[in-house]
Amino acid sequence: MGGIEIHALGKQFQINNRLIPAVCNFELQVSEREFVTIVGKSGCGKTTLLRLICGLENADQGYVRLAGHNGKAFDQRVSIVFQEPRLMPWLTVRQNMAFSLLKENDHQKVDRTVNFFLNMLGLTPFQDAYPRQISGGMAQRTALGRTLCFDPDIILMDEPFGALDAFTRHNLQQELVDIFLSQNKTIIFVTHDVNEAVLLGQRVLVMDKGSIRRELAIDIPYPRDALSKDFYNLREEILRSVLKP
Numbered sequence: 001m002g003g004i005e006i007h008a009l010g011k012q013f014q015i016n017n018r019l020i021p022a023v024c025n026f027e028l029q030v031s032e033r034e035f036v037t038i039v040g041k042s043g044c045g046k047t048t049l050l051r052l053i054c055g056l057e058n059a060d061q062g063y064v065r066l067a068g069h070n071g072k073a074f075d076q077r078v079s080i081v082f083q084e085p086r087l088m089p090w091l092t093v094r095q096n097m098a099f100s101l102l103k104e105n106d107h108q109k110v111d112r113t114v115n116f117f118l119n120m121l122g123l124t125p126f127q128d129a130y131p132r133q134i135s136g137g138m139a140q141r142t143a144l145g146r147t148l149c150f151d152p153d154i155i156l157m158d159e160p161f162g163a164l165d166a167f168t169r170h171n172l173q174q175e176l177v178d179i180f181l182s183q184n185k186t187i188i189f190v191t192h193d194v195n196e197a198v199l200l201g202q203r204v205l206v207m208d209k210g211s212i213r214r215e216l217a218i219d220i221p222y223p224r225d226a227l228s229k230d231f232y233n234l235r236e237e238i239l240r241s242v243l244k245p
């Protein structure tokens with residue numbers, strides 16, 4: 001089960017006696033195996049929202065429920081991929097990916113799982129390399145592989161491809177769609193990039209000042225053609241919503 005229910009969620013921060021409302025009265029229902037993308041200007045609360053969903057931050061108001069459970073604890077069911085890979089430099093690509101399986105006694109099962117995702121992400125030839133020996137795109141793929149080995153029901157992604165060149169980014173976007181279609185995950189993906197939001201999401205949320213300003217269903221089948229008229233129209237509509245003062 002991997003659905004998410006968010007009701008009246010609120011989070012404020014205090015900087016030098018000034019209260020910053022990061023997430024305000026936020027409402028959202030995400031179905032199991034849904035792919036939702038969130039776009040919005042810098043500072044509108046996207047990262048805070050993801051941190052609240054996975055329990056890295058405590059809410060001031062409202063609640064997050066993961067498939068009917070109280071989702072405050074960071075448990076087996078939810079995993080977050082950050083903008084930067086955050087790999088452990090003293091472990092190889094393979095060991096980083098296998099990290100969440102350290103306590104698993106069935107070593108053959110661990111090997112099978114890690115081999116499967118190394119292969120899926122094109123990392124098999126670099127499995128024994130250390131993070132300093134691989135490119136940024138490979139490091140981000142390793143971080144994604146680590147999450148997939150962990151096998152969460154829900155994957156939260158915070159601008160995971162933001163620091164990558166356009167070519168690597170394009171490849172990873174296609175890989176993520178394949179993973180979504182084959183692995184039955186529920187995904188919330190945050191991005192600044194409207195094009196990326198339309199390319200990936202079944203639903204795009206436009207976030208502004210801590211809540212949802214606009215919501216659009218994307219009914220175009222995968223893999224999507226970014227040059228098609230439907231794609232262009234949706235992208236323009238979302239862009240106008242993001243830019244609206």
Ligand SMILES: Nc1ncnc2c1ncn2[C@@H]1O[C@H](COP(=O)(O)OP(=O)(O)OP(=O)(O)O)[C@@H](O)[C@H]1O
Nearest residue numbers: 013014015020022041042043044045046047048049
């Ligand atoms: N730990 C913190 N302490 C104080 N203020 C914070 C903290 N984390 C976030 N904020 C504030 O909350 C607001 C929302 O920040 P958040 O990082 O969620 O935005 P964002 O939409 O992810 O922005 P970006 O697109 O730049 O990553 C900002 O005004 C930020 O200054």
Ligand SMILES: [Mg+2]
Nearest residue numbers: 046047048158
């Ligand atoms: Mg952010």
